[in-house]
Amino acid sequence: MTILVTGAAGFIGSHLCVQLLGRGDSVIGVDNLNNYYDVSLKRARLSLLEGNENFRFFHADVSNESDISGIFNNNGPIRRVVHLAAQAGVRYSIENPMAYVQSNLVGQMIILEQCRRHQGFEHLVYASSSSVYGGNTKLPLAISDRVDRPISLYAATKRSNELMCYCYSHLYGLPATGLRFFTVYGPWGRPDMAAYLFTEAILGGQPIKLFNHGNMKRDFTYIDDIIAGVISALDHIPAAVGDVPPHRLYNLGNNHPESLLKFVDILERELGCKSIREMLPMQLGDVTETYADIKAAQLDLGFAPITTIEQGLPQFVAWFRSYHGV
């Protein structure tokens, strides 16, 4: 089967491509290799894929309609898409809001249009985010909870993606599954996220920034558990039921929130050095705690995250040391 993966040079996308190729799928990867973070990391992830004869890569922007329609039209029938390309990051959406409008809203619309126009198209799986829960305080965060109070533009674009997909499912019967990821970490992880930022700072003798004075909890979810959930979602094509269109939403989180300070303690132990902790107030757009209710994903997709931060952080540190030669 041929699967189009957008954001293929990204953290989650590159891991997904490795797993899909490993089980015998053909993968068409798309990424614009933007410089939101170090492009050499994106290229290094791609180099893991490019030797595989079942992988083709297109350096293209999902918000460029002619490039994306060309890829759909010229690469055999593409029946399944995993759309992960997006401008990620809560904090950067305060600085550069238009990047989010272009990649996350225009880009998603162009992918949706291509999917619904192609005869025989089977399933669109796309990335949403735990950030759609905004400042909700009822925990765990459940799919049935209200999500109309985003507190960052990033979250607003991700919630908009869900509504756009719901609408296309309703209008055109397009099967689509949205996945709300909860703080994903692991080897090849993003330089703007806690595991990478803290490891880099601790090894460099620089202070780490702990917002809300470190009084935060996150449902840190290991990359392999996330990828298992994405692939299971891809293989479960939603059906229309009565007046419910073939659109589903799932939380993919570890279902086990951990304190940020414990996360730092484990990193320090693994790195063999202490951090310099800079305690700071809460940041605009951030939330104090995330905790995923994963009942629906367990039931429908067999989603079963198993990796604790005690197991997952050493894997990240080992990768960081070998990638950077430190």
Ligand SMILES: NC(=O)c1ccc[n+]([C@@H]2O[C@H](COP(=O)([O-])OP(=O)(O)OC[C@H]3O[C@@H](n4cnc5c(N)ncnc54)[C@H](O)[C@@H]3O)[C@@H](O)[C@H]2O)c1
């Ligand atoms: N990592 C997490 O913890 C997390 C949590 C919630 C949601 N998500 C979502 O999951 C998806 C993947 O996240 P990630 O952590 O792998 O991020 P990432 O930034 O590593 O990957 C995204 C990739 O998309 C590419 N991209 C961005 N805009 C593009 C565009 N307009 N056209 C083509 N390519 C473009 C980037 O170059 C990048 O390689 C994103 O949609 C993100 O919002 C991630």
